[in-house]
Amino acid sequence: MKTQIKGTYVIGDAEAIASLYEAGGFGRPRDGSLQLRFVEAAYLLSRGRIEIFKNGQNLDFDPFIHFAAQQEDFFELKYIVYKDLKERGYSVQSSASDFRVYPRGGKPGKMPAKSYVFVRSERVPIPLSELLSLMNEAQNVRKQFILAVVDEESDITFYDVKRADAAGRFEGGMSAPFPQEAAGMNKLAADAVLFKERVILADRKISELLYTKVFFGKMMDDDRLLLSLPEARYLAERGVLKLSGMDGTSLSTNVFSKNASLIDAEFEAKYTVYQDLKERGFVPKTGFKFGTHFRVYRKAEPSDKIPHSEFLLHVISAGHEFKLPVTSGAVRLANSVRKRMIYAADFGGKIEYIEFERIKM
Amino acid sequence: MKTQIKGTYVIGDAEAIASLYEAGGFGRPRDGSLQLRFVEAAYLLSRGRIEIFKNGQNLDFDPFIHFAAQQEDFFELKYIVYKDLKERGYSVQSSASDFRVYPRGGKPGKMPAKSYVFVRSERVPIPLSELLSLMNEAQNVRKQFILAVVDEESDITFYDVKRADAAGRFEGGMSAPFPQEAAGMNKLAADAVLFKERVILADRKISELLYTKVFFGKMMDDDRLLLSLPEARYLAERGVLKLSGMDGTSLSTNVFSKNASLIDAEFEAKYTVYQDLKERGFVPKTGFKFGTHFRVYRKAEPSDKIPHSEFLLHVISAGHEFKLPVTSGAVRLANSVRKRMIYAADFGGKIEYIEFERIKM
Structure with missing residues (x-):
C-alpha cells in the first residue's frame, strides 16, 4: 500500500483507513485520508505493510528512519518503545508527546486508553515540575502514567509513576500522635545531650519506653538511647526531651535545629517530611543502608520483632531534577529488598509523595 | 582500679598494666604506667573495671563521655565502633586515627593485627585520595583495610575496601583482543549510522556476529544492531565500523567522540575505563538498571545463555569524594543482585579499580 510523506506525517488513502486504522488501530483518519506518525509508518514499513514515498521516490527502511530521525526529536527512542509495545500485543496510539496504550485486545475508538506512556532517554533529566504536570494530565483523565526510559543499550525500563496515595490513604499504623502517650510516659521529660550529630538520652526507663514502644533511637547500652537529629527534635518539640550541649548548657529546639542544619544542610527539608510522616502514623528511620534519607515502617514496636520496612523515602526539593540513572538505581534497590x-517534595506546606514502581509491560 | 585523666589519655599504674594490658589487651604501657585512649577508658568505666579521676574528682560515665567528646574529634563515633567490636569478641587496639583489630583470641603483642579499622561518620565524605592513602598504609603492612561507617541511627556498616585485584588478577575470560577475530569476521567492515545517542548498524551478518559472538549491542530487529556510544567508538577504532551521520556524511572517530561528549559529558572518562576493561578481557555493558555506568561480565556469548554479570562498575574522577550514603546504596544494590x-578512577593512564565489599564483623 502506497503512502506519502507530508510534513510530519505519512499519509495513506481511504484504503489505508480501512486496512490500517479500522483493522489495526494505526494512525488517525483526517479528511478522508489516514495520518500516520513516523513511528507508526516505520513499524508498518518494517513489516512490509506499506511503501513510503517522498517526492515520488520510494524509501527503504533505513533511509526512512534516517529522514524521520532528522525531522523528529527522539524519533529513534520512540520507535524502540513503540515497537516493543506492539510486539507485546498492545494497541498503541501515537501522539506528538506520548503513546496511548490500550488494554490487550482493545484499540483506539473502541474503548478508552488505559495508560499514557511517556518516552525519555536516560540522559535527559526530568524536572519534578514537568513530571507532576505529565502525571496530572494523565490523572485528570484517569489514565495510568507510565514513564518509559530508554537506556544506553536501547533497553527499556517502564515505571508506573503515581502519587503514593493512589491506591488508598497514605498512612501508617501508629495511632497516638504523641510518643509520651503511646509510650505510657505521662509527661515524663528526660535530659538528653547533643554529641555533634547524635543525641544521647541517659535515662533507663524513658530510653526503654521510647525504644520498645514507639521505636525511637537505638539502645547504646542498658541505660542509654542514641537518637538521630530528627528524632531528638521531634521529641524535644513535644516536651519529651530537654536538650543540652556536652558542656551542660541548655539548648532550645531552635538553637538545636540551627546546629543540626550546620551538620546536615538538608536537615530542615528532611525534618519537614519526617514530621509529616510521623503525623501520618508512620515510623521513619534512617535509610542510610539503602542510600536514601529514610526507610519507613507502617508500624513498629521493637518489643516484639522489628517488622519489614515498607518503603524507602528520599526527600527532594520542589526544583529537583530526576537524573534517571540515579532514580533507576534507587528503584531497583527498593524493589530488590x-x-x-x-520521593517527597515540600511545596510550601503541601508535601507531594511520588512513587516510582518499576513494571513489566 | 583508679585511673587519672592526663591530656588525651587516661593513665593507670603498674597494676593496670598487669590486669588491663597483659590480661585484656587494653591500652599501651609507657614508662611503667598504662596509657588508655578515651574510648578504652569509657568502655572499661562502663564495665566497672576502672574509676576515672580528673583533678581529684571521680567522674561517672556520662560526665566522662561529655568531657571526652569535647576533647577528641568523633569520640562518640569511635566509642560506638569500639564497643561493637569488643562485644563481638575482638581484641582491639586503639590509636589516634584507627583501630587495630586482632583475630578472635589474639591480642596486641602476642600476634600481628589482622585489620585496620577506620571510623567515619556517614556525613563526612571521603576523598578518593585519602581513601587510597589509608588503603596503601594498610596494604604496606599487609593488613585488611576496613571502613566502619556510623550512620544517623548510630548503626555501623563495615566495608572491606580493597583493590579489585587483591584476590587475583583482575581480568575477564574473553580471549581475542579484536572483535573481528573473535567473531570470525576477517576484517569485514560495516557502515553504521549515529542516531544522536546510539548507533544503528544495518548489516544482518555483521550484526549477528557482533551480538552473538562478542556481545556488542542489542538486536533491534533481524537485520540491525543497536550499539551504545562506547561500543561504537571501540569498534570504529578497530576498523570494524565506518561511522556516518543520519545525513550520510562520514564521521571520523575523533568527530564521533566529540559528538558523544556533547551528549554525555562523562563519555571520555567512561570510554577510557571501557577500553581498559575490554583489554582485560571483560564484557562491559551499561549498568543503567543498577544506577552505575557499567555492569560487567567475565565472559558472555549470547548465542548461548547470557550469563550473570559479575560486577557493577562506576567511573569516578581522581578528585572524587565518596558521599557515603550514595556509596552505601550502590554497594547494597550490588550485593542484593x-x-x-x-569504582574505577584514571590516574593519568593507570586506572585504579577499588572494590567496596560490605562485610559482617
Missing part, C-alpha cells in the same frame, strides 16, 4: 520507592 | 561493586 521488597520495598516501595517514594 | 549478587555482584561486586567496583
